[in-house]
Amino acid sequence: MRTRSWAWLGLVPFAVYLGLFLALPTALAIGTGFFDRDGAFTWANVAALVDPVILTTFANTTWLSALTAAVGAVLGALVCYAALGLPPTGLVRSMLDAAAGVLAQFGGVMLAFVFIATIGVQGVVTVFLRDSFGVDLQPGSWLYSLPGLILPYIYFQVPLMVITFLPALSALKPQWTEANLVLGGTRASFWTRVGLPVLAPSFLASFLLLFANAFSSYATAAALASQGSQIVPLQIRAALTSETVLGRENLAGALALGMIVVVGVVMALYAAIQRRAARWQA
Template sequence: MTSPSLTSTTNPGPELPAPAQGRARPSTAWLGLVPFGAYLALFLVLPTVLAIATGFFDKAGAFTWSNLSALVDPVILTTFWNTTWLSLLTAAVGAIIGAIVCYATMGLPPTGGIRTTLDAATGVLAQFGGVMLAFVFIATIGVQGVVTILLKDTFGIDLQPGTWLYSVPGLILPYIYFQVPLMIITFLPALAALKPQWAEANLTLGGSRVSFWLRIGFPVLAPSFLASFLLLFANAFSSYATAAALASQGSQIVPLQIRAALTSETVLGRENLAGALALGMIVIVGVAMGLYALLQRRAARWQS
C-alpha cells in the first residue's frame, strides 16, 4: 500500500497577479549636463556668434564685406603666417619630446612613484601658462634674469642679444613648456593601449623589435599621434595670455592683433576688424579640431 504522503501533491496555491506596468518616468539624468551646457553657451557659443556677427557687420549694423577684406591685407597675412609657423613648430617639438617621454615611461609601473609624480606634474604644467609662465621666463632668462646674469658674468655669454625673448621667436620656449605636458597627457593612453599579445605574435612569426614598430606600432599609433599634434597646434594657435605678457609691444600674432583692433584708437571705421580676425581664427582652429575628431575616432578602435 502506498503511503499517502508519497502520492499527494503539493498545492501551489493561486497565482499572484503580475505587477501592473506603470508609465515609465522620464529620465532626469540630463539635468547633470545643465551646468556644462551653460558653460559652453556662455564661453564658447556666445563668443563665436559675436565674432561672426561683428565680422560681417559694420558699426551701424549694416552688412558689409569690408571687414573680411582686411584678411587679405599683407600685414594681416603676415600675422596669420607668424601664428601658423609658431604653432606648427611648437606643436611638432612638443609632440616629439612628449612621445619620447611617453615611451620612456612605459616600462615603469603605473602606480610607482615616478609614474605618479609624472602624471601629477603633467596635469599641473599643462595648465601653467599666462602671466605666471611669462614671469618665470622673464625672471630666469630675461634681460636681467638670474640665468642671463650668471652666464654673462661667469662665461661672458649673453642670452639676450636684441631681447629676442620679447619677440615672436621668444615665444617658442614658453609654448613648448606647456605643449610637452599636454602631449604626454593625450598620447600616453594611446601608447599604453598597445597590447603585449601583438608583440608576442610578432616574435612568434619571426619578427624583430624593428619590424614590430614598423608594421604594428607606428601604424596603430599614427592616428593618435597626428590627433595629438593637431590638438597642440590648436592650443598654440589660440594662446593669448603668455604672448600678451611677453610681447607687449606690437601685434605679431593673431591674438595680439585682435587685442590691438579692440583697443586701438587709430583704426577709424574698422571697429569690427577684431571680429573678422576672430572669425578667421575660428575657421583655422575649427578645421584643426575637426581633423582631430576624425583621427581620434579612428584611434579609438585600437584603444578600446
C-alpha cells in the same frame, strides 16, 4: 511600458555654461565682424583678412603653432615611451602624470615671468653666463620677439602631449609584441610594422590638438610681447584697443572669425582621427 528617462537633466547646467561662456561670446565675436561702428552691415572687416599685414600675422601664428606642436609632440612622445617602463601605479609614474597635468595648464603671466626671471635681459641665468663666461643670451632681447615665444610654448606643449598620447601608447597590447617575436620578428620590426602604424592616428591627433592649443594661446604671448602684433591673438588685442583703425572698428570680430575657422578645421580633423584611433583602443 517604456518609462521616460530624466538623466539628461544632469547636463542642463553644463549646457547653460557652454551657452553663456562659449557659444554666446563666439557668436558675438563673429557677428561684430560684419557690422561697422554704426551698426550697419559691411564686408570691410572681413575683406581685411586678405590684407598683406593680416596674412603675415596668420602666417606667423601658423608656423609658430606648427613648430611648437611638432617639437612638443616629438619630445612628449619620447617621455611617454620612457614612461612605459614605469609601473602604472608607481610613485614616479604618478608624479609624472601629476606634473604633466599641472604644467600643461601653467601658462599666461606666470609662465612669462618665469622665463623673464630666468633668461630675460636681467634674468638669473642670463646674468650668471654674462658675468662668469661672457656669454650674452639676450642680443637684441629675442625673448620679447616672435622667436622668443617658441620656448615658452614648447614648455606647455610637451606635458599636454604626455597627457593626450600616453593613454594611446599604454594601450598597446603585450600580446602583439609576443606574437611578433613568435613569428620571428624583432623589436625594430614590431615598431615599424605594428607599433608606429597603429599609433600614427593618435600621434597625428595629438599634434593637431597641440597646434590648436598654440594657435589660440594669448596670455603668454601678451605678457612677453607687449609691443607689436605679430600673431593673431595679439592682432585682435590691437584691433580692440587701437583708436586709429578708421572704417574697420570691428576688425577684431573678423580676425576672431578667421581664428575660429582655422581652429574649427583643425579640431574637426582631430575628432575624425580620434574616432579612427579609438577602433583599436577599445
